[in-house]
Each structure stands twice: as C-alpha cells, then as structure tokens.
Amino acid sequence: MNHxxxxxxxxxxxxxxxxxxxxxxxxAGYAFALGQAVYDxxxxxxxxxxxxxxxxxxxxxxxxxxxGGDSVPTLPLLTRLAKALDAxxxxxxxxxxxxxxxxxxxxxxxxxxxxxxxxxxx
Numbered sequence: 001m002n003h004x005x006x007x008x009x010x011x012x013x014x015x016x017x018x019x020x021x022x023x024x025x026x027x028a029g030y031a032f033a034l035g036q037a038v039y040d041x042x043x044x045x046x047x048x049x050x051x052x053x054x055x056x057x058x059x060x061x062x063x064x065x066x067x068g069g070d071s072v073p074t075l076p077l078l079t080r081l082a083k084a085l086d087a088x089x090x091x092x093x094x095x096x097x098x099x100x101x102x103x104x105x106x107x108x109x110x111x112x113x114x115x116x117x118x119x120x121x122x
Contacts, residue, residue: 030093032069034100039067041085041102055084 087102
C-alpha cells in the first residue's frame, strides 16, 4: 500500500470501516490519558514537575515520562502520585474507552455542611 491509500484510524472509523487496534496502540492511549490527567491536576495546583516529584518521592524525569505517556506507573506509584496531588484517582476502563480522573480531596472540616444543608461526608 502506498501513502496515498493510507488512512488514519479516525478516518477509517468515520468511513464506517471496522478498525481493530493493536494492543500496543491501546496501551499507548492509556498511558497518554493518564499522563494528561497527571499534568492537568499538577497544573491546577500550580506545581512544577520538580515539586510534584519531591512530594511523591520521585524524580522530575519520572514525572516527565508519566506526563508524556512514556511510562505506565505501578499501583504503589499511582498511590503516591494521588497523595502528592492531594486527590483520589479514579480509573475507568470500559472496552474501547478509558478515563483517568484525579478528584481533589475536600478539605472542609467534617462538621461543615454543603450548601444544601447536607453533610458532605459519606
């Protein structure tokens, strides 16, 4: 096949063609989505990669690799990252889609109530 006949996965899907993605392609997508979630939460907190690395007992290049989608951290490392980002991490893997969401911890004292008068504690 020459390049003029080559179509991207997105184009093939839009044309209604069946697309089978390789395992490596799917794993790269997961790594990129996780990296984006780490970057988004870090930016929300106004942290540098160096500061996040310090908080998570990691190195700045490790943070850079994760944010760039170049590595997939272990569960213990994800736990340290979530703690360093003052958030919980929700991972949703559902067939062809994936989502990685860092949710900030609520820092209000347990006795305070939410605007509707209900407690925010579970």
